[in-house]
Amino acid sequence: MNLMAEILIQVVIAFLAGSLLLGLHRKIMARVQRRPGPPIIQYLLHSLKFFFKETSIPKTVSKPFYIGIVFILALIWIVGVIVGPVAHDSLLILFGVYAVYKIVEHNSGSSSGSPYGKLSCVRAVLSAATELPLFASIVFVYLVTGSMNIGEIIAYQSVHGSLVYTIPFAALMFFMLIITKSPYSPFAITKDKALISGFETEHFGLLRGFMHFSESIAWYVMLWVFLTIFFGPLNAVGYLIGMIVITFITGFINATTPILSPNHSVMTQITIGAFCFFATILMIFI
Amino acid sequence: MVSQKIISIILLVLSTIAILACLIINFSEWIVYTVAIFAIPTWILSLGLLTMAKPKPEDAEERIKEPFTGY
Numbered sequence: 001m002n003l004m005a006e007i008l009i010q011v012v013i014a015f016l017a018g019s020l021l022l023g024l025h026r027k028i029m030a031r032v033q034r035r036p037g038p039p040i041i042q043y044l045l046h047s048l049k050f051f052f053k054e055t056s057i058p059k060t061v062s063k064p065f066y067i068g069i070v071f072i073l074a075l076i077w078i079v080g081v082i083v084g085p086v087a088h089d090s091l092l093i094l095f096g097v098y099a100v101y102k103i104v105e106h107n108s109g110s111s112s113g114s115p116y117g118k119l120s121c122v123r124a125v126l127s128a129a130t131e132l133p134l135f136a137s138i139v140f141v142y143l144v145t146g147s148m149n150i151g152e153i154i155a156y157q158s159v160h161g162s163l164v165y166t167i168p169f170a171a172l173m174f175f176m177l178i179i180t181k182s183p184y185s186p187f188a189i190t191k192d193k194a195l196i197s198g199f200e201t202e203h204f205g206l207l208r209g210f211m212h213f214s215e216s217i218a219w220y221v222m223l224w225v226f227l228t229i230f231f232g233p234l235n236a237v238g239y240l241i242g243m244i245v246i247t248f249i250t251g252f253i254n255a256t257t258p259i260l261s262p263n264h265s266v267m268t269q270i271t272i273g274a275f276c277f278f279a280t281i282l283m284i285f286i
Numbered sequence: 287m288v289s290q291k292i293i294s295i296i297l298l299v300l301s302t303i304a305i306l307a308c309l310i311i312n313f314s315e316w317i318v319y320t321v322a323i324f325a326i327p328t329w330i331l332s333l334g335l336l337t338m339a340k341p342k343p344e345d346a347e348e349r350i351k352e353p354f355t356g357y
Contacts, residue, residue: 002308002309002312003308003315004305004308004309004314004316004321004322005309006317007319007322007326008305008309008326011326035355051337051338051340052337053338053339054338054339054340054341055338055339055340056340056341067331070331070332071327071328074326074330074331075323075324075327077329078322078323078326079323082319082322082323083304086296107307112328204332205338205339206335206338209334210330210331210334213330
């Protein structure tokens, strides 16, 4: 198949699947809290609807930055689709994508001129602590498989079995990142409702729709990477079931857990990360 | 607003041509990746800037005056 056609198909799949999974996430949270909740398709409809909503650019924003940062958000997650589902390339690039995502959170808030956005921007710096367990998780995958290449990691697992059985605590560290990035997460200090919508507060209308597009792709890519590097070679049905199960679990956790204060959030993540780090070292070397 | 519309049209046309060229011609991988990474977000953003609803002229000033604090 033509490479560009493959990329376009994967981007559309990532957007549609990511939107529906985020819709499912909201539905699960609502049902756990004994509310009917919106239809599963609502997140997708919102994303599309925002493209046609009335949009104006506030006077207080830094205009090129304000629009450019939304463009960068889409750009990095399209890189994520290319590196992951399309090319099966290096995990380090995906780590880079995640690092830039933190920069986007930070600069989206600071470009807006809104006090809520700026406070969220400060919290984005704190929440960068989640990158340490992610990096440790990737390093352990490298130590066991001898490769950072996703294609080679899949090949390793097809011979030796899924990595989740070899390094379960490294998988747990990665899963913590997924919880952190899920909506209404206890660790989502940048989008705390006390800050309205955090760094997204001033991005409304078209730009909010564009952010929804990127975040749907982000959710799909993160779940895809997690399933691929820890659950071995999977077919389309395996990915579908895995993504739905993870969305169920994160939805349940987020529905029953209040958002933590910034310092508690960071300390909890670091503590869980440190425990998983030493547990994985013990499992590998003893 | 007029300059924004013109820039959006130019970017939409350029990104459409770049994506179509990669669909028709088999370029080397790094060219296709570069085009995909830059042209897909450009296409969506420029299309969005053209299709989004604009405020009425009498409301335009009011919309941009205060920082937006919720939706």
